[in-house]
Amino acid sequence: MSTTLGLYNYWIVIFLMMVGLYIVIAHPNLIKKIVGLNIFQTSVFILYISMGKVKGGAAPILDDAVTVYSNPLPHVLILTAIVVGVSTTALALALIVRINEAYGSVEEDEIHDQDAPL
Amino acid sequence: MLAVTALSVVFLRDLFAIVMLFGIYSLLSAGFFVTMDAVDVALTEAAVGAGVTTVLMLSTLALTRRKEKARLSPPSLLPLAVATITGLVLVYGTLDMPHLGDPDAPVHQHVAPRYIEQSGEEIGVPNIVTSVLASYRGFDTLGEVVVIFAAGLGVLALLGVAGGDRHRARVSAMEHHLVLRVITKALAPLILLYALYIQFHGDYGPGGGFQAGVVFAAAIILFAIVFGLTKAEQVITPTFLRYMMGAGALIYGATGVVTLVLGGNFLDYNTLAHDPLHGQHYGILAVEFGVGVTVTAVMISIFFNFFGRSSKPQEEEQ
Amino acid sequence: MIAANLPALQVVIPLLAAPLALMLRRGSLSHLLALLVSVVSLLISYSLLQAVLTSGPISYAMGGWEPPWGIEYRVDAINAFVLLIVSVIGTVVMLAARTSVAAEIQEKKQSLFYTAYLLCLAGLLGITTTGDAFNVFVFLEISSLSTYILVSLGRDRRALTAAFQYLIMGTIGATFILIGVGLLYMTTGTLNMLDMAARLAPLTDSRTVQAAFAFLAVGTSLKLALFPLHLWLPNAYTYAPSMASAFLAATSTKVAVYVMLRFFFTIFGVEFSFDVMPLGIIFMALALLAIFAGSLVAIFQDNVKRLLAYSSIAQVGYMMLGVSFATQTGLVAAILHLFNHAMMKGGLFLALAAVCYSTGGTSIANFRGLGKTMPWTMMAIVLGGLSLIGVPLTVGFVSKWYLVLAALEQGYWPVAVLVLLGSLLAVIYIWKLVEAAYFQAPDEGAVVVKEAPLSLLLPTWILIGASIYFGIDTNLTVSAAESAAAALLGTGVQP
Numbered sequence: 001m002s003t004t005l006g007l008y009n010y011w012i013v014i015f016l017m018m019v020g021l022y023i024v025i026a027h028p029n030l031i032k033k034i035v036g037l038n039i040f041q042t043s044v045f046i047l048y049i050s051m052g053k054v055k056g057g058a059a060p061i062l063d064d065a066v067t068v069y070s071n072p073l074p075h076v077l078i079l080t081a082i083v084v085g086v087s088t089t090a091l092a093l094a095l096i097v098r099i100n101e102a103y104g105s106v107e108e109d110e111i112h113d114q115d116a117p118l
Numbered sequence: 119m120l121a122v123t124a125l126s127v128v129f130l131r132d133l134f135a136i137v138m139l140f141g142i143y144s145l146l147s148a149g150f151f152v153t154m155d156a157v158d159v160a161l162t163e164a165a166v167g168a169g170v171t172t173v174l175m176l177s178t179l180a181l182t183r184r185k186e187k188a189r190l191s192p193p194s195l196l197p198l199a200v201a202t203i204t205g206l207v208l209v210y211g212t213l214d215m216p217h218l219g220d221p222d223a224p225v226h227q228h229v230a231p232r233y234i235e236q237s238g239e240e241i242g243v244p245n246i247v248t249s250v251l252a253s254y255r256g257f258d259t260l261g262e263v264v265v266i267f268a269a270g271l272g273v274l275a276l277l278g279v280a281g282g283d284r285h286r287a288r289v290s291a292m293e294h295h296l297v298l299r300v301i302t303k304a305l306a307p308l309i310l311l312y313a314l315y316i317q318f319h320g321d322y323g324p325g326g327g328f329q330a331g332v333v334f335a336a337a338i339i340l341f342a343i344v345f346g347l348t349k350a351e352q353v354i355t356p357t358f359l360r361y362m363m364g365a366g367a368l369i370y371g372a373t374g375v376v377t378l379v380l381g382g383n384f385l386d387y388n389t390l391a392h393d394p395l396h397g398q399h400y401g402i403l404a405v406e407f408g409v410g411v412t413v414t415a416v417m418i419s420i421f422f423n424f425f426g427r428s429s430k431p432q433e434e435e436q
Numbered sequence: 437m438i439a440a441n442l443p444a445l446q447v448v449i450p451l452l453a454a455p456l457a458l459m460l461r462r463g464s465l466s467h468l469l470a471l472l473v474s475v476v477s478l479l480i481s482y483s484l485l486q487a488v489l490t491s492g493p494i495s496y497a498m499g500g501w502e503p504p505w506g507i508e509y510r511v512d513a514i515n516a517f518v519l520l521i522v523s524v525i526g527t528v529v530m531l532a533a534r535t536s537v538a539a540e541i542q543e544k545k546q547s548l549f550y551t552a553y554l555l556c557l558a559g560l561l562g563i564t565t566t567g568d569a570f571n572v573f574v575f576l577e578i579s580s581l582s583t584y585i586l587v588s589l590g591r592d593r594r595a596l597t598a599a600f601q602y603l604i605m606g607t608i609g610a611t612f613i614l615i616g617v618g619l620l621y622m623t624t625g626t627l628n629m630l631d632m633a634a635r636l637a638p639l640t641d642s643r644t645v646q647a648a649f650a651f652l653a654v655g656t657s658l659k660l661a662l663f664p665l666h667l668w669l670p671n672a673y674t675y676a677p678s679m680a681s682a683f684l685a686a687t688s689t690k691v692a693v694y695v696m697l698r699f700f701f702t703i704f705g706v707e708f709s710f711d712v713m714p715l716g717i718i719f720m721a722l723a724l725l726a727i728f729a730g731s732l733v734a735i736f737q738d739n740v741k742r743l744l745a746y747s748s749i750a751q752v753g754y755m756m757l758g759v760s761f762a763t764q765t766g767l768v769a770a771i772l773h774l775f776n777h778a779m780m781k782g783g784l785f786l787a788l789a790a791v792c793y794s795t796g797g798t799s800i801a802n803f804r805g806l807g808k809t810m811p812w813t814m815m816a817i818v819l820g821g822l823s824l825i826g827v828p829l830t831v832g833f834v835s836k837w838y839l840v841l842a843a844l845e846q847g848y849w850p851v852a853v854l855v856l857l858g859s860l861l862a863v864i865y866i867w868k869l870v871e872a873a874y875f876q877a878p879d880e881g882a883v884v885v886k887e888a889p890l891s892l893l894l895p896t897w898i899l900i901g902a903s904i905y906f907g908i909d910t911n912l913t914v915s916a917a918e919s920a921a922a923a924l925l926g927t928g929v930q931p
Contacts, residue, residue, distance in 0.1 A: 007212050007213070007215065010212045010215060011209060011212065012120075012121065014205050014208045014209055014212070015121060015205065016120055016121060016124050017204075017205070017208070018201040018202065018204060018205035019121070019124040019125060019127075019128060019201075020124065021200070021201045021204060021608070022128065022197055022198060022200075022201035023127060023128055024604060024608065025196075025197035025200060025201070026194070026197035026198070027128075029133070030600065031133055031136075031137075031175065031178060031179065031182070032127070032133065032136060033604060034175070035127055035136055035137065035140050035175070036127070037604065037607060037608075038140060038144075038167075038171060039124050039127065039140065039143060040608075040611060041607075041611055042143065042144060042147050042163075042167060043124075044611060044614060044615055044618070045147070045159070045163070046147060046150060046151075047615075047618065048618050049150075049151055049154045049156045049159060050154055051223075051225055051618070051621075051622050052154070052155075052156065052225065053154045053155060054155075054220075054221045054226060055220070055221060057155055057221075058155060059155040059156070059157045059324075060155070060233075060234065060245075060246040060247055061157075061244050061245045061246065061247075061322075061323065061324075062237070062238050062244040062245075062246060063244070068221070069155075069234050069246070070154070070155035070156070071225055071226055071230045072230065072233055072234070072246040072247045072249075072250055073225070073229060073230050073233065073250060073627075074156075074225070074621075075156045075158055075159050075247045076247055076250045076251045076255060076258075077570055077618075078156070078159050079158060079159055079162055079247070079251060079262075079328065080258055080259070080261075080262045080570075080574060081573075081614065082159070082162050082163055082166055082167065083162075083166065083262050083265060083266060083328060084262070084265050084573075084574070084577045085167075086166045086167070086170055086171055086269070087265045087266055087268060087269030087577075087581060088269075088577070088581065088603065088607050089171050089174065089175075090170075090174055090269045090272070090273055090420050091268075091269055091272040091273065091276075091581060091584060091585070091603065092600065092603050092604075093174050093175065093177075093178040093424075094272060094273045094276040094277050094420075094423070094424075095276060095584075095588060095596055095599055095600045095603065096178055096182065096600070097178055097181045097182065097276070097277060097424070097427065098276050098277070098588075098596050099593075099596045099597060099600060100181065100182040100183075102593040102596060103593070103597075106182050106183065111597055115594055115597070207647055207650050207651075208615075208647060210643055210646075210647055211619060211643055211644045211646065211647025211648065212644070212647075213643050213644075214623075214642045214643040214644045214645075215622060215644050216622075223622075223625075224622065224623055224624060224625040225621060225622055225625050226625070227625050228504070228625040228626055229504050229505060229625055229626050229627070230625070232505055233505070253499060253501070254499065254501050254505055254506055255499075255506065255507055256498070256499045257498040257499060257507045257571065258507060258568075258570065258571055258574050260451070261562070261571070261574035261575055261578060262574060264451060264454070264555065264558070264578055265574070265577055265578055265581060267454070267455060267555075268552075268555055268578060268581040268582055268585070269581065271458060271548060271551055271552060271555070271582075271585060272552075272581065272584065272585040272588075274548065275545060275548045275552070275585055275588070275589060276585075276588060360458060360459065361459055363455070363458065364454075364455025364456065364458050364459050365455070367452070367454075367455045368452060368455050368456070371448060371451065371452040374444075374448065375448075375452075378441055378444075382500050383441065383444065383496065383497055383498065383499065383500045384441060384444040384448060384498055384499070385498055385499040385500075386499055386500030387499070387500075388500060
């Protein structure tokens, strides 16, 4: 029982990740795909950060009053990952704008149909 | 709450609502990060995730369309299967994981304790996350700056317009809205000041180059929205932005090159001053500044490129 | 002082040259910078390889912080070899780039192209040199983002959708790798590769480790385009600008294979990956599927760039087949093929760039009569094709030889036969090109075609020449591959 309670946080995060992943793969609308990708990535960040928490710990800023700190290393990694994520999103959205100009659509199947006869 | 938000994205077709929901999802995550003691991450997620990403998506919507096409056929099972299997593999993996908050977990042994216990003596900066980010793992952060630079480059390549390009938009300023103009004039300097505070206070509290860069850019973007893109580009020209984007990364790299010349390894700040603690301070100051410069430039450049593009080709302007 | 810092400089120089290239507005200046930096990288990787082969692995602590608290750059036999491959290809492609890029990309965007190229080079070199698992992710994203930009600069509007599709699949792959690294960190508490390897040894029963294994396997397979996760590759290579296709085809999947080798041989270890987890069987099955599916689909392609792209998927299959055996010979075959394929495909794509430059397109129709009008280019393509098939005296033969040897060593007769059958399929699609070039006359209203300029021909022949030279004199490549394989299996002199 204690196993389940200790782990259920992770399971919820996994559920969120899978919702994000599902949106990316299943929906043909390009913008929705990017939203799904972001949900997927943000959920991975949540997983990493919850790894770093120490019960009864404080934020990792040195202070004489604090004895136990939460782990700073996952924070650093996720800061980098967030930046990487937004960079990818910016690039993807710029591509979508250009694709829309070129094809007149942001739906994957419509775009595919326009290319097929070529 | 997060789950509800995520699921609604699946089922809704109004893209505007979806983007808003994503903003909510991002803010909720930031709140969650605070409860997990990850304050720097929360600040960054709020600024970057809820702020930048949402605004970029809205700009994209403005340039494309607002509704997803209706699907007549039922959704296929393959993606659902893939997502479910992946999720189950992950759940399988969690069965041997340490529980949330367990202080004896492997992640808290070995590498992390040194950062916590010794960064005060070795680097002398209270914010341990800044110590690790800018010094111990400074090379990762250099990579991160380059990633942001790459994003700026990409948007420039895809959406950058020069004079005579058919997609230059005629963005009208909000000159009629007196209230907006007055408030913007009052707020913009305050926002800039706050950004500088975040930049330099990053050693002592949550903050640092990334968050500061985003907030700094936000002030300029606010100005651009209210007073018009043309005016904003007169203040900060696209050419200047192009140089600024690269300059930040070069400042970061130059700090590393200086340490090489002074006889240490790349990015070994101990060489920068007569005693290691001062050296670390100077090094961190320099690289965080570099980060702030590039992030500001890239964010402004990306927004200018999105705002400046029109989805329909315009007539040639004289 | 410089010598001691070579591992850092290998990556830092291209990394910092990229912002400089952006600031140089003129395409010709950016190109010059890119060329210079590529040559410098080549010199550095060559000296690193020499150093490693004589005195063992080199370790470098970034920021002066010793690992695992700081990021370690570690050069050993396997990654020194890959570094050399990447920088050689980069230099040769940059030699050819000026003419081709000027023809395919508008003037305003040329410096952007070279900036993206430098970022990609830095990213690939960074992935290869680092000894830190998270650092791999960061540089992987640098190279991926710059690749998406490179692809999107293609002329055809399908370059945009190809870049987008690649972005989606690539980001999912990278996120899977991030999840895998995160799970590994969760169980070992460290991010340094060697440290991780040592700490993982007693943990093989942990289900978290097994889950990490699965995610890393899928993530890396996506990046190296192993069937069936190869869907992004054909479009990306076809619609990217010709120089980008040449560079990417010869380098990006190779580096991805290196990452896979690093994770599964150095970090997880041979026993865990192949005895405990069924990696060998899975890779073997998928590799064989890749060889046949790739070659079969290639036969039916009309666009030659697409044909070569599908051929690349088959070639990745050959590499993964060698890996799946997990023996010294098998790994030698795979690592040899990393080098050989880079030479062959690099040369072929450069030749294709010449065809595109002179005839304006790359479909089979453009090839008609090229035997007469572009004899040198066509000869290069024929030789490259022979190498793909695996004819003796070419580099392709050497890797296939080791592959068959490795299969026979294990008693897998059917696999050896299948490898030979795959080569026969290659004959068919190469014959299509030969037939059009030498036995058909150009169309009636076709534009008059001249031989390609020297700036494109020379680099092409450097690579094609290399694929003949190293097919005859195999000492250098085989000994490097042997050291690398031994290092991976942990049976060499160096750990």
